[in-house]
Amino acid sequence: MDTALIYGAYGYTGSLIVDEAVARGGSPVVAGRDREQVRDVATEHDLDHRVFSLERGRAIERALDGIDVVCNCAGPFVNTAVPLVDACLETGTDYLDITGEFQVFNRLADEDERATASGVTVLPGVGFDVVPTDCLAVMLAERVPGATELSLAIASTSSVSRGTAKTMVESLGSGGVVRRRGRLVQVPTAYDVREIDFGERVGVTPAVTIPWGDIVTAAHSTGIETISVYAGVSKRAIRALKAGGSLESIAGTGPVKSTLERLIDATVDGPDGRELTQDRAVVWGEVTDGETRLRGRLETPNPYALTVETATNAIERTLVGEIPAGFQTPATAFGPEFILECSAVERWIDEPMAVPS
Ligand SMILES: NC(=O)c1ccc[n+]([C@@H]2O[C@H](COP(=O)([O-])OP(=O)(O)OC[C@H]3O[C@@H](n4cnc5c(N)ncnc54)[C@H](OP(=O)(O)O)[C@@H]3O)[C@@H](O)[C@H]2O)c1
Incomplete structure (x- = not known):
């Protein structure tokens, strides 16, 4: 069965997304950089967990072993998106996040060719933005x-x-x-x-x-x-x-x-x-x-309530593989009716x- 990892799982929005995924019957792996807080979320929902920071590329790649989709909820994303996307492109893992930062969208759009060649979806902005x-x-x-x-x-x-x-x-x-x-x-x-x-x-x-x-x-x-x-x-x-x-x-x-x-x-x-x-x-x-x-x-x-719903929907749809490779927006990935x-x-x-x- 395909597996999602939610990074930033103990943040305000990340933890609401974990709650929603679990309420729908999912079992995401929860992750973040603080051992104790990641373990607390995992214990609360009886989920697998991984603790890693975003400084070292190889360590991120190892942490993504066996993961099919990452949903990054750790912002400001100017600090977190690029190392996670790099690791996703190396490991063939689809990438989602809930950024609204135009600089991040602009930077990740540059990865379109690399992502398409690796068969990886890079889809930032699966929250209220955008x-x-x-x-x-x-x-x-x-x-x-x-x-x-x-x-x-x-x-x-x-x-x-x-x-x-x-x-x-x-x-x-x-x-x-x-x-x-x-x-x-x-x-x-x-x-x-x-x-x-x-x-x-x-x-x-x-x-x-x-x-x-x-x-x-x-x-x-x-x-x-x-x-x-x-x-x-x-x-x-x-x-x-x-x-x-x-x-x-x-x-x-x-x-x-x-x-x-x-x-x-x-x-x-x-x-x-x-x-x-x-x-x-x-x-x-x-x-x-x-x-x-x-x-x-x-x-x-x-x-925030909408972000929880759209991000969880996006994770579920990406897990079942309904999504093209390359840099995507919510509407190019799922169609404009996604919001409805x-x-x-x-x-x-x-x-x-x-x-x-
Ligand atoms: N798209 C949307 O509409 C939408 C909706 C909601 C939120 N957001 C965005 O999502 C982000 C998170 O919001 P939030 O409400 O969940 O904030 P929060 O409660 O402060 O949580 C932020 C999470 O990100 C982690 N984090 C931050 N910087 C990190 C780094 N450099 N490396 C690793 N982990 C890092 C934090 O871990 P530590 O505690 O260890 O720092 C924490 O787990 C914000 O940028 C926010 O603007 C967007």
Whole structure:
């Protein structure tokens, strides 16, 4: 029987994914770098475990012996994805992760040729970043063949986990990034602001550009080469973000980063059970070919709850071998309807409209 390994299994999100996999009758091998915490998760669920850090390539390869699929839940992924992917390519193991970091998608896309030649799937982003946005982008692009521009947006009120807060700190100081005619272009933080209609639950809200993974993944899955991703925020937050350019450059320096990380360790827990089961998030998208414009949106469970479901679904589908080799996005691997297999996801696609001249 094929075997999955969940790395980062004692983190907030990793442990929820282990719980879900076990609740569905699975027996993943649990792994991470801290012996005691890995053993605790293994004992709780009566699972096999492996303890290894990501510093030494050969040790990682040995730890993947007999493993068919790795799901990496250890972030910030700028520190963990490459050594695990290297070992996966050496050992013929499929690789999944729950990153949202555009730099990681960009780096792993470079492994496409090597992965295809080795028959290995490299599929980062099987969580809230980027499953719903990637699937919505493809649903819209399929309805406007020849679309040249894609905008995506998210609205969520969920609190964040420790790992997400640290991942955000990791990217402090790097400003914003959008995709323009095939190139990733550095822009100031929140450089573009637009009003977006997120539907009944959220309403019309200002949204600002954020450096989200879709600026890499949606280009791969739709072929569209001009992409911006927005997050719905309050007007007050926009003023603070725009005024904070200089603050961000200070916060992006080494000593300030490590102080912030210590503060996060002491204060951030992640969404509680109520938030996980009751929160909703909205993902919005728009494509245009210059003449026609098409919009749509998805309403999903809380981003962490959705991540647990999409990641577990992705592990199960990869284990049964339903997935092409090479660098993949969720929609290229499983099709755009993948998101609709999750519980409590609703979709609206508008009628196409003429772009006002
Ligand atoms: N795609 C999505 O929508 C989505 C959803 C949820 C989370 N995430 C991302 O997933 C990551 C984890 O989030 P979380 O909430 O689970 O955070 P967490 O509770 O802080 O857990 C992070 C886990 O990663 C491990 N880890 C971190 N750096 C490592 C390294 N260099 N080598 C080995 N292990 C390392 C940690 O082990 P130690 O304790 O030993 O450091 C811990 O097990 C974050 O980057 C977050 O942004 C993405």
